[in-house]
Amino acid sequence: MNETLMLTVLTIITAATPLVYAAIGELVVERSGVLNLGVEGMMLAGAVCSFAVAHHTGSATLAILAGLLAGMLLASIFAFLTLSLQSSQVATGLALTIFGIGLSALLGQSLVGIAFAGLPSLHIPWLSDLPVVGRLLFSHDVLVYGSFAIVLLVSWFLNRSRAGLVLRAVGDSHDAAHALGIKVIRVRYMATLFGGACAGLGGAYLSLVYTPMWAENMSAGRGWIALALVVFAVWQPGRLLLGAYLFGGISILQLHGQALGINVPSQLMSMLPYLTTILVLVLISRDRGRIRRNAPASIGQSFYPTS
Amino acid sequence: MPEPISPKAETGNGVPLVEMRGISKAYPGCLANDSIDLKLHSGGVHALLGENGAGKSTLVKILYGLLASDSGEIHWQGEPVHISSPAVARELGIAMVFQHFSLFDSLNVLENIALGMDVDADDALEQRISDVSTRYGLPLDPRRSVYSLSVGERQRIEIVRCLLQDPRLLIMDEPTSVLTPAEVSELFATLKRLAEEGMAILYISHKLEEIRQLCDEATILRLGRKVAEADPRAESARSLASLMMGSEVPLMQAKRQADVGEVLLALDELSLPAVDNHDIALKNLHLQVRAGQIVGIAGVAGNGQDELLQALSGERRLAQAEALTLCGEAVGRQGAALRRQKGLCCVPEERLGHAAVPSLSLSENAFLTAHHRKSLGFSWFTSASRSRRFAREIIERFNVQCHGPQSLASSLSGGNLQKFIVGREILQAPRVLVVSQPTWGVDAGAALAIHEALRELADQGAAVLMISQDLDELMQNCEYIGALCAGRLSDFHRVQDITVQQVGLLMGGEQLSGVEA
Numbered sequence: 094m095n096e097t098l099m100l101t102v103l104t105i106i107t108a109a110t111p112l113v114y115a116a117i118g119e120l121v122v123e124r125s126g127v128l129n130l131g132v133e134g135m136m137l138a139g140a141v142c143s144f145a146v147a148h149h150t151g152s153a154t155l156a157i158l159a160g161l162l163a164g165m166l167l168a169s170i171f172a173f174l175t176l177s178l179q180s181s182q183v184a185t186g187l188a189l190t191i192f193g194i195g196l197s198a199l200l201g202q203s204l205v206g207i208a209f210a211g212l213p214s215l216h217i218p219w220l221s222d223l224p225v226v227g228r229l230l231f232s233h234d235v236l237v238y239g240s241f242a243i244v245l246l247v248s249w250f251l252n253r254s255r256a257g258l259v260l261r262a263v264g265d266s267h268d269a270a271h272a273l274g275i276k277v278i279r280v281r282y283m284a285t286l287f288g289g290a291c292a293g294l295g296g297a298y299l300s301l302v303y304t305p306m307w308a309e310n311m312s313a314g315r316g317w318i319a320l321a322l323v324v325f326a327v328w329q330p331g332r333l334l335l336g337a338y339l340f341g342g343i344s345i346l347q348l349h350g351q352a353l354g355i356n357v358p359s360q361l362m363s364m365l366p367y368l369t370t371i372l373v374l375v376l377i378s379r380d381r382g383r384i385r386r387n388a389p390a391s392i393g394q395s396f397y398p399t400s
Numbered sequence: 401m402p403e404p405i406s407p408k409a410e411t412g413n414g415v416p417l418v419e420m421r422g423i424s425k426a427y428p429g430c431l432a433n434d435s436i437d438l439k440l441h442s443g444g445v446h447a448l449l450g451e452n453g454a455g456k457s458t459l460v461k462i463l464y465g466l467l468a469s470d471s472g473e474i475h476w477q478g479e480p481v482h483i484s485s486p487a488v489a490r491e492l493g494i495a496m497v498f499q500h501f502s503l504f505d506s507l508n509v510l511e512n513i514a515l516g517m518d519v520d521a522d523d524a525l526e527q528r529i530s531d532v533s534t535r536y537g538l539p540l541d542p543r544r545s546v547y548s549l550s551v552g553e554r555q556r557i558e559i560v561r562c563l564l565q566d567p568r569l570l571i572m573d574e575p576t577s578v579l580t581p582a583e584v585s586e587l588f589a590t591l592k593r594l595a596e597e598g599m600a601i602l603y604i605s606h607k608l609e610e611i612r613q614l615c616d617e618a619t620i621l622r623l624g625r626k627v628a629e630a631d632p633r634a635e636s637a638r639s640l641a642s643l644m645m646g647s648e649v650p651l652m653q654a655k656r657q658a659d660v661g662e663v664l665l666a667l668d669e670l671s672l673p674a675v676d677n678h679d680i681a682l683k684n685l686h687l688q689v690r691a692g693q694i695v696g697i698a699g700v701a702g703n704g705q706d707e708l709l710q711a712l713s714g715e716r717r718l719a720q721a722e723a724l725t726l727c728g729e730a731v732g733r734q735g736a737a738l739r740r741q742k743g744l745c746c747v748p749e750e751r752l753g754h755a756a757v758p759s760l761s762l763s764e765n766a767f768l769t770a771h772h773r774k775s776l777g778f779s780w781f782t783s784a785s786r787s788r789r790f791a792r793e794i795i796e797r798f799n800v801q802c803h804g805p806q807s808l809a810s811s812l813s814g815g816n817l818q819k820f821i822v823g824r825e826i827l828q829a830p831r832v833l834v835v836s837q838p839t840w841g842v843d844a845g846a847a848l849a850i851h852e853a854l855r856e857l858a859d860q861g862a863a864v865l866m867i868s869q870d871l872d873e874l875m876q877n878c879e880y881i882g883a884l885c886a887g888r889l890s891d892f893h894r895v896q897d898i899t900v901q902q903v904g905l906l907m908g909g910e911q912l913s914g915v916e917a
Contacts, residue, residue: 255520262504262515269502273515385547386506 101345102229106237107303109341111136111295111312113240115319116326116333117247118164118291123323124251125284126264128393130186131171132292133316134193138163139296141197144204144307147300153212157236157297164293165286167193172285176278179395194310204307211305212236236298241334243291248330260284264389267396277396292316318367325374328387332374340370415478417442417569417600418463418494423472425458432458434624435472440569445591445601447611447632449644450621451871456604459621460571463602464496465489493568497558497575503546510542513561532563536590552583559590569600576610588614606644606700607908608637620644641904645871661691664863665744665832666725670718670732672711680704680887682711687882687889689832689863694854695892696878697867698907704887705867706749709836712865713746714739727831741772743831747822747838749867751814755821758810762802763791765809766824773828790827798823798849815846822850826857833857836867851877871900885909 115132122129143160147153171189174180212234215221220231251257263270263280271277295315300307318340326332344366351359378384420438424431432455440446450456461467463474465483473480476492483489489496503512513529514521526542533540538556546554555575562570572591576584591614595601603615611618611632618632620643628643635643665688672682682704689695699705710716712724714736721730726744734742748754756765767776767787776786791805798819802812809817818839825833835854839847855877858864867884868874874881875895882892883906890906902912 255514258507258511258515258521261507262511265504265506266502269504270515272502275515382545382548386545388506390506 099225099228101349105338105342105345106233107298107341108345109338110237110240111298111303111315112319112322112337112340113244113334114236114295114298115292115316116322116337117240117244117330118288118295119319120323120326120328120330120333121247121251121260121291122284122288123392124264124328124389125260125281126267126389126391126394126396127175127281127285128182128186129168129171129189129285129288130183130320131167131189131193131316132288132319133312133314134190134196135164135167135289135292136296136299136312136316136319137193137197137310138167139293140300140311141201141204141296141307142293143297144209144300145200147209148204148207153235153301156301157294160293160297160301161290162293164289164291164296166289168285168289168292171289172282175395176281176285179397182393182395190316198309201307201309205309207306209301209305212302234302236294236302239294244330244334251330261389264391267391267394271396271398278398281396292319295319322370322374325371325378327374327378327383328389329383332377336370336374339373340366343369416440416475417477419475419478420459420463421473421475423459423462423469423474425455425462425467425469431624433462433469436621436624436626438619438626440600440602441617442568442600443595443598444617445595445603445615447615447618448602448604448621449606449608449611449618449632449640451606451644454621454644455624456621457573458624460496460573460602460604463489464494464571490565490567493566494571495562495565495567495569496571496573497555497562498573501554501558503554503557505547506545508543508545509540509549509557512546512557513542513564516561517564528564529560532560536563536593537586538590550583552586555583555587559587563594567599569602570594571602571604573604574606575603576605576607584610608640608644608904609908609910611640612637637905637908637910638901641901645900645904661693661861661863663688663725664691664727665689665712665865668723668725669720670711670723672707672716672718674707680707682707682887685889687865687892689865691831691861691863692858693880694858694864694866694878696874696881696895697865697884697889698871698874698881698903699867699869699884700907701869703884705836705884707887708884709746709748709834709867712744712834713748714744737772740769745769745773745825745828745830745833747825747833747835749836749840751817751821752810756809756817759808761791761806761808762795762800762812762820763787763805765820766791766794766805770824770828773830794820794823794827797827798853819846819849822853826853829860830857830862832863832865834865834867837869838866839868839870839873847873871903874903875900883907 115136119129119132139160142163143156146159147156167189171185174185175182214232214234217231221227223231251261259275260280263275263277267277296312299311304311322333322336322340326336347362347365351362416439418440420436422435422437423433424435425433436459438459448456448459458467462469463483465485465488474483475481481492504515510526510529511521514525519525529540529542538560540553540556540560575587591601605611615632618630619626620628620630622644630640630643632640667685667687670682670685674681680703711718714734717735718724718732721732724732726739726742729742731739731742752758757768764787767782770790771777771782774790776790777783788805794800795802795805800820800823801816812820822835822838838850838854854864866874866878878895880892881895881898881903883890883903885907886909890911905912
């Protein structure tokens with residue numbers, strides 16, 4: 094197999110993975126009826142914390158854990174403000190993003206310009222040694238495998254488990270759920286924290302693998318892409334994975350295209366990933382019934398428990 | 401008081417399944433239930449009959465454990481029980497189908513039922529749902545999403561959910577208010593089948609024909625008191641209506657001779673399709689209101705009143721411009737603002753959120769509907785001082801109790817806000833005023849003031865259309881009265897020529913014979 098092609102595929106995977114993490118977390122959050130616009134901020138917090146821990150301890154495990162916890166911590170602030178104090182989810186989410194950008198820049202001041210070896214690839218005996226397939230599928234780091242596992246897990250959880258049914262019910266109508274005796278606030282807290290943890294992992298992947306270093310505002314809008322992916326994927330995990338890889342794939346391919354000197358203005362090329370992803374996801378999600386079945390009807394609304 | 405005439409009561413072992421004795425419940429300012437007795441027997445369909453506000457809902461909520469009674473006791477199969485919560489009621493074997501369902505639109509039938517029953521949405525439950533639905537003729541596809549179902553099908557979900565719990569007593573709160581006639585007859589077949597199998601059914605309604613078809617006992621409530629027990633099959637709809645409404649003749653006003661004015665508002669074949677499952681379609685409405693007239697439309701809520709108001713106000717435009725004529729001009733395709741400019745003002749039923757913005761002040765709310773007719777602004781600008789002056793004028797003329805024009809609409813009591821809203825429209829000197837439930841939830845003093853203001857407006861030459869559920873209000877204030885039932889208007893009759901009981905029949909969709917229209 095052509096070496097360039099192989100490298101391209103591998104970079105596509107690294108480009109898509111942080112999106113998968115951030116978006117699948119937000120998908121669960123939104124399915125519970127909460128709109129957290131702070132994904133970008135949580136990603137950055139995850140990125141800077143995991144890089145700092147990696148730099149100081151050298152342990153990849155601790156670094157990943159730090160990213161996860163940092164995302165969760167920011168999400169818990171959001172959850173407390175919006176769920177317990179019923180502040181506006183939109184305004185609080187935007188504030189969380191701004192807060193995350195500022196906080197990560199402050200924490201990361203001394204880390205700028207330091208390099209990190211990156212996460213080790215897992216070596217699976219025999220499988221990783223297969224020609225082509227071994228390198229393509231079985232020589233990634235633990236976070237790439239984790240991203241696929243988490244999409245499968247979320248998909249199973251939402252569609253097959255009772256807890257997932259309860260979560261969807263809360264997202265559809267919190268009043269009806271409350272009337273049935275479901276603890277709406279508790280379900281939403283857990284979903285929001287899960288979303289924060291996932292965004293933190295996405296950030297960790299950025300600073301540990303994608304570009305193993307810390308730079309201010311290094312997520313460069315990926316949190317917003319993740320938010321858009323959730324909507325355009327009609328809140329379905331499978332489509333979300335497709336969308337993330339489509340976006341990652343085209344953003345890498347257009348870079349190669351620019352490098353090859355294709356005679357198209359670079360601005361147009363840079364637009365391509367956004368345009369294609371939106372177009373493809375909109376086209377495959379035109380079915381109104383699918384939207385009605387999957388869109389959380391009470392998204393963004395504050396829940397005021399009565400009695 | 402007549403004895404209950406029920407063959408089933410005598411064939412059973414004599415002990416009623418449920419007996420409620422001397423149930424009383426008071427709310428601040430009103431006695432909702434005044435020492436009511438009720439006996440239900442297994443295998444019987446018992447009707448609880450009464451007008452809106454007669455205390456039916458309060459009584460069944462006490463039986464289902466949603467409300468606590470102030471006094472009285474409940475016996476279950478002869479044993480005294482204390483039903484403190486719906487869980488206790490379900491434990492005993494009481495199930496209730498509510499008028500407003502709490503279902504999750506995006507989930508499917510199976511998932512909705514599983515959530516309500518604390519069981520898993522698995523194949524076993526799907527099998528049980530199919531079994532129950534085929535056995536009782538309640539066709540239901542467990543895998544369909546709820547959003548795609550009709551109201552009747554949604555109700556079936558609730559009924560199946562109740563039946564899966566094997567209840568001994570099934571309470572149905574106005575189950576047919578949202579159903580089509582075909583769905584009603586299906587429901588009745590199911591209920592009769594359930595009663596034959598020994599279930600007790602308590603059926604709450606004010607539709608007389610239905611009760612005569614379905615029920616074998618009836619308890620009739622009026623103003624919180626039990627006024628009679630009757631065998632509905634032995635009574636006529638007319639005699640039931642007179643029991644339900646009482647036989648007092650409402651206070652008659654000296655009626656104005658008001659057939660001479662020009663026609664200001666005319667509906668000609670006005671139709672409005674239903675937008676979704678919850679809507680009532682309006683079908684071929686004909687109506688004329690002349691200057692100086694007050695015309696009343698009676699009817700039970702949910703028969704198209706909201707839709708009619710939207711069609712008249714211009715919130716929903718009509719397909720045919722000629723379907724609605726205002727002072728001789730076809731305005732069916734015009735929007736609300738334009739109709740208002742031309743003299744058609746409306747007072748919708750819902751005060752907060754529809755007639756007024758809760759978070760805005762009274763003067764801002766005054767501006768919202770009156771800015772054109774009272775010139776409260778110049779082109780793109782608003783005039784705060786003129787709005788304030790107009791709001792103050794409303795407050796003084798209609799004696800609205802509040803701190804002043806700067807008070808928030810949400811801070812006013814219901815009656816005061818209603819006076820303000822009605823006053824805001826009346827002081828714009830409309831040619832035609834449409835008011836929906838003008839005194840709903842309003843205390844007697846405010847209601848009197850509102851009625852006087854409306855009559856005064858008509859005396860000044862405006863046409864007033866009053867949509868109300870309160871028959872006394874309509875009989876006292878209107879010259880002509882008709883009823884809206886399932887999106888259709890009945891014939892209109894002079895108030896002098898019609899009795900309250902006859903209006904009750906019109907509300908149930910019946911036509912009067914022998915009365916001049």
